[in-house]
Amino acid sequence: MKKTYFNWSSGKDSALALYKILQDADYNVDLLVTTVNKDFNRVSMHGLRNELLFKQAESIGINLKTIEFPADVTMSLYSEIMKEAMDSLVEKEYSHTIFGDxxxxxxxxxxxxxxxxxxxxxxxxxxxxxxxxxxxxFLDLGFKAITVCVNAKxxxxxxxxxxxxxQFIKDLPENVxxxxxxxxxxxxxxxxPIFKNPIDFTVGEKTLRSYTLHDNDDDNCYQAKKEDASHDTSFWYCDLT
Structure with missing residues (x-):
């Protein structure tokens, strides 16, 4: 079996990808890896509190490793931190990694x-x-998910x-x-089906937040474009506790 870590976002595509890879005998997934904002103790992009991330990992029954980034991170610093994290995973003999892309x-x-x-x-x-x-x-398998961040544009x-x-699917605009x-x-x-028990949470307040990109950092703009929908920088967040 291939020693494998999973890039866990805390969201639905990750959950379905993990469900599928756990059924594949070629891979031994024994670690979840998640990037988090260390200044706010939340999952990167999703804005999910770390406490709920930890509850997910506990219910799944797979160890979790978090990679911490400051709130204001350039792509050069992002790459440096990620390289250090990946080097440490290589030292632990991980040869494969899974994505929900x-x-x-x-x-x-x-x-x-x-x-x-x-x-x-x-x-x-x-x-x-x-x-x-x-x-x-995802729905037919019995997974349940709630939106925590949406592109305000x-x-x-x-x-x-x-x-x-x-109903959520029916209500989505055609361009989404x-x-x-x-x-x-x-x-x-x-x-x-990947959880031993449901994760308890309470729906909190909704907040609109805007972000500033590093104009002179081409790689950072690239990252934002791919993960934040073509340079859009305003997002609605729902705080879960």
Whole structure:
């Protein structure tokens, strides 16, 4: 079996990808890896409190490693921190890593370039599948998720803090991917077949936040473009406690 770590975002695509890879006898996934904002103790991009991330890992039953970044991080610092983290994983003899990516070619190419530097192989269980089929399978398997962050340019406040279900899918605008693969929305998975028990939480306040990109950092703009939906910098967040 290949010694493997999983890039865990805390969201739905990660959950389905993990579900699938755990059924593949070729991979031994014994570690979840998540990037977090160390200044606010929240999952990067998703804005999820670390406490709920830790509860997910506990319920899944797989050890969790967090990679910490400051709130204001340039791509050069991002790359430095990530390289150190990946080097430590190589030292522990990890040879493969799993992502929940679906169709962003440039993002996959970026990941593959960075992985090649440390001789780790990327695996993508959901790659090139139809996103409508992916979300339907997610729901059919009994997974449950709630939106914790939405792109304010594409979705209104009413879409954040909302459970993913058939009505949610119907209400999405036509220009929004149903899996939010372009960064339109991010989710927190709180129940499903990979969990020993559901994650308890309370829905808190909604907040609109805006961010400033580093104009002179091309790589950082690239990262924002791929993960934040084409340089959009305002997002609605729903705080879960």
């Amino acid at each position: 679906i169709f962003l070619e440039d993002l996959k190419a970026y990941r593959e370039t960075k992985l090649a530097e440390v001789n780790i192989k990327g695996v993508y269980p959901l790659w090139k599948r139809d996103t409508k089929e992916i979300l339907q399978e 594409l979705l209104g406040e009413e879409f954040v803090g909302r459970v993913i279900d058939e 991917d149903v899996c939010g693969e372009n960064g339109e929305f991010h989710t927190f998975v709180f129940d499903g």
